[in-house]
Amino acid sequence: MNMLTDAAVETALEGAPESKAAKMRGEKVNVFYGGKQALFDVSLDVGENQVTALIGPSGCGKSTFLRCLNRMNDTIDIARVTGKITLDDEDIYNPRIDVVELRARVGMVFQKPNPFPKSIYENVAYGPRIHGLASAKGDLDGIVETSLQKAGLFNEVKDRLHEPGTGLSGGQQQRLCIARAIAVSPEVILMDEPCSALDPIATARVEELIDELRENYTIVIVTHSMQQAARVSQRTAMFHLGNLVEEGPTDKMFTNPEDKRTQDYITGRFG
Amino acid sequence: MTGYLFLAILVLSLIAFYTGRRTASQFVAAHRNDVHSRPIYHGAFAAVWVGLPALVLVLLWLLFQGSIIDRLLLASLPASLTEGASASRLSLYLSEIKNVASGRIFSEPSPEVSAAAERYQRWQMIAQWAMVVVALAVAALALYITRARMTARFRARQGFERTLDIVMILSAVAAVLVTIGIIISLTYEAIQFFRLVPPHEFFFGLNWEPQIAIREDQVAGTGAFGAVPVFTGTLLIATIALLVAVPIGLFSAIYLVEFANDRFRGIVKPILEILAGVPTVVYGFFAVLTVAPAIRQAGGLLGISISPNSALAAGGVMGIMIIPFISSLSDDALRAVPQSMRDGSFAMGATRAETITRVLLPAALPGIVGGILLAASRAIGETMIVVMAAGLTATLTANPLEGVTTVTVQIVTLLIGDTAFDNPKTLSAFALGLVLFVVTLCLNVLALRIVRRYREKYE
Numbered sequence: 001m002n003m004l005t006d007a008a009v010e011t012a013l014e015g016a017p018e019s020k021a022a023k024m025r026g027e028k029v030n031v032f033y034g035g036k037q038a039l040f041d042v043s044l045d046v047g048e049n050q051v052t053a054l055i056g057p058s059g060c061g062k063s064t065f066l067r068c069l070n071r072m073n074d075t076i077d078i079a080r081v082t083g084k085i086t087l088d089d090e091d092i093y094n095p096r097i098d099v100v101e102l103r104a105r106v107g108m109v110f111q112k113p114n115p116f117p118k119s120i121y122e123n124v125a126y127g128p129r130i131h132g133l134a135s136a137k138g139d140l141d142g143i144v145e146t147s148l149q150k151a152g153l154f155n156e157v158k159d160r161l162h163e164p165g166t167g168l169s170g171g172q173q174q175r176l177c178i179a180r181a182i183a184v185s186p187e188v189i190l191m192d193e194p195c196s197a198l199d200p201i202a203t204a205r206v207e208e209l210i211d212e213l214r215e216n217y218t219i220v221i222v223t224h225s226m227q228q229a230a231r232v233s234q235r236t237a238m239f240h241l242g243n244l245v246e247e248g249p250t251d252k253m254f255t256n257p258e259d260k261r262t263q264d265y266i267t268g269r270f271g
Numbered sequence: 272m273t274g275y276l277f278l279a280i281l282v283l284s285l286i287a288f289y290t291g292r293r294t295a296s297q298f299v300a301a302h303r304n305d306v307h308s309r310p311i312y313h314g315a316f317a318a319v320w321v322g323l324p325a326l327v328l329v330l331l332w333l334l335f336q337g338s339i340i341d342r343l344l345l346a347s348l349p350a351s352l353t354e355g356a357s358a359s360r361l362s363l364y365l366s367e368i369k370n371v372a373s374g375r376i377f378s379e380p381s382p383e384v385s386a387a388a389e390r391y392q393r394w395q396m397i398a399q400w401a402m403v404v405v406a407l408a409v410a411a412l413a414l415y416i417t418r419a420r421m422t423a424r425f426r427a428r429q430g431f432e433r434t435l436d437i438v439m440i441l442s443a444v445a446a447v448l449v450t451i452g453i454i455i456s457l458t459y460e461a462i463q464f465f466r467l468v469p470p471h472e473f474f475f476g477l478n479w480e481p482q483i484a485i486r487e488d489q490v491a492g493t494g495a496f497g498a499v500p501v502f503t504g505t506l507l508i509a510t511i512a513l514l515v516a517v518p519i520g521l522f523s524a525i526y527l528v529e530f531a532n533d534r535f536r537g538i539v540k541p542i543l544e545i546l547a548g549v550p551t552v553v554y555g556f557f558a559v560l561t562v563a564p565a566i567r568q569a570g571g572l573l574g575i576s577i578s579p580n581s582a583l584a585a586g587g588v589m590g591i592m593i594i595p596f597i598s599s600l601s602d603d604a605l606r607a608v609p610q611s612m613r614d615g616s617f618a619m620g621a622t623r624a625e626t627i628t629r630v631l632l633p634a635a636l637p638g639i640v641g642g643i644l645l646a647a648s649r650a651i652g653e654t655m656i657v658v659m660a661a662g663l664t665a666t667l668t669a670n671p672l673e674g675v676t677t678v679t680v681q682i683v684t685l686l687i688g689d690t691a692f693d694n695p696k697t698l699s700a701f702a703l704g705l706v707l708f709v710v711t712l713c714l715n716v717l718a719l720r721i722v723r724r725y726r727e728k729y730e
Contacts, residue, residue, distance in 0.1 A: 104620035
């Protein structure tokens with residue numbers, strides 16, 4: 001088991017582009033909010049170095065599933081998760097797993113940009129600092145710079161790294177949040193409708209970025225935009241009323257879906 | 272008599288309301304949509320214009336009636352009595368006349384005084400009836416005029432709302448005027464004080480012994496008005512109070528916002544806020560009878576001698592009193608930090624502790640600092656606890672186990688007993704009060720400014 005984990009990590013670091021091994025795997029995942037069930041027996045694999053898009057009408061459970069992948073549902077008192085979710089074949093709901101460590105490996109970007117009310121530099125340095133990733137001051141500068149570069153933000157902010165991150169535009173703030181997530185070198189990045197609060201130009205910029213990030217990271221993205229799912233993802237999963245309706249290669253999903261509900265949804269007949 | 276008059280004005284005003292409303296309802300019946308204001312505004316307009324002028328008139332009348340009659344009385348006294356008499360002599364005559372008039376006779380009054388008392392009674396009667404007649408006449412006239420003005424297109428609502436505006440403006444200005452009055456009276460007496468004692472002695476002198484003789488026959492010290500030990504005493508007690516209140520208040524706020532479940536919070540938060548509602552006298556008891564002896568005993572066990580009026584006891588109890596200020600404002604500030612900040616931090620793999628110390632506290636800091644400043648200003652101005660539990664002698668010390676005195680304690684003791692407003696002992700209380708007022712005002716302004724700037728950031 002452990003050897004397999006290490007091997008998987010190594011392939012991730014080498015960035016083998018065509019590796020389609022399942023990085024994360026959900027098996028019969030059920031989620032309850034109090035007495036209400038939000039997800040029903042969802043089994044879904046997330047391929048390594050791929051972008052997996054989760055689509056479906058509002059309230060279909062796609063964000064809930066996303067939040068299971070790094071156990072963000074733990075912060076909601078009434079939420080309860082059953083079933084099994086693995087990261088590199090390790091059960092992330094196993095009591096032995098430290099949720100802090102898990103979230104360092106599975107990062108998250110939210111719907112609304114949420115930079116901390118600190119400087120741009122401090123926003124990106126936040127993760128490396130709390131995880132002790134930089135031993136010397138120079139290391140931290142390096143991590144901040146590469147993270148901002150990977151997020152395509154460095155050239156725009158390099159002269160004002162010590163100004164507040166909340167002063168950036170919406171699109172820049174979202175890329176700052178992506179840089180912040182990248183800074184702790186996660187293996188998986190979860191994105192919960194990352195472009196829904198952005199204008200079309202900023203959206204295009206972030207989508208471009210997602211495509212670049214695929215080389216080094218496994219990405220799961222929840223989106224309401226069919227076009228966005230088609231543009232950025234390799235695999236798409238369609239949710240409806242808490243059930244996984246259909247899952248497959250994005251091309252096939254958008255040209256030749258098997259389920260009638262998927263077809264109706266992507267052609268705009270409902271949702 | 273005056274009471275009946277108020278009642279009469281009220282009744283007239285009510286009549287105006289109902290007749291006004293009825294008249295307006297007739298307009299509605301006759302003209303339908305052409306009526307400008309709804310009947311109730313016609314009624315309210317009439318009621319206000321019948322009631323208010325009469326009421327204001329009566330109040331002004333009552334305000335000036337006394338002094339006018341006094342002046343007339345003095346003028347009517349034979350010149351032999353008033354010629355060259357001092358102001359206090361004249362006021363003595365007046366009170367004698369009034370005593371005789373109301374039947375409180377201690378000795379046989381002189382014929383002049385008896386005559387004046389009779390005049391006084393007569394004038395008083397005339398003035399009162401005149402007031403009743405004039406007020407009712409004004410009300411009746413107003414009723415007639417408002418009825419005459421009422422038509423379908425009459426803008427009763429605007430008229431009524433404008434009157435309400437004026438009433439609200441007056442209410443708002445009242446508080447400001449009172450504050451200005453306080454400042455003026457404080458400043459006036461403080462200036463008197465600084466004429467007798469030079470400001471540099473007051474602000475920089477290290478010796479505070481204000482209990483000097485007011486009358487020649489009293490035995491007392493020669494007096495010294497160096498207020499530094501008083502200021503440092505206040506500072507020491509306030510610092511102890513903050514040392515107690517800031518950690519407890521802040522930690523309880525963090526616990527209540529970030530860790531406690533709803534049920535626990537629902538129980539504990541109101542109880543914490545009860546602390547703010549306990550009368551300060553009760554805290555004073557607590558400090559004197561429970562805390563101070565306990566501290567002395569503890570000190571005795573350790574072989575340290577502790578003064579019975581230690582700054583520690585007073586400051587500690589005061590700290591308990593101001594806990595709610597800090598906890599409740601910090602609570603608000605932490606709660607105002609958006610959930611997305613917490614999510615963002617947790618999603619980075621931060622622990623709760625890291626999230627609180629690195630994200631939540633910095634984000635909520637302005638609100639927390641504002642709360643601490645408000646609590647500090649409360650601690651500096653607090654009187655009852657220190658009067659009961661702190662000492663009276665002004666010692667220049669930073670040792671919390673000794674007794675110190677505070678500005679508020681000194682003001683209270685200076686104004687108790689014999690007072691004379693040409694004596695630096697009494698006047699020094701106003702100088703202290705002015706300093707206290709300025710300091711707490713600055714702290715409050717600063718705190719409110721910080722809190723407000725912070726609020727704008729999130730909402």
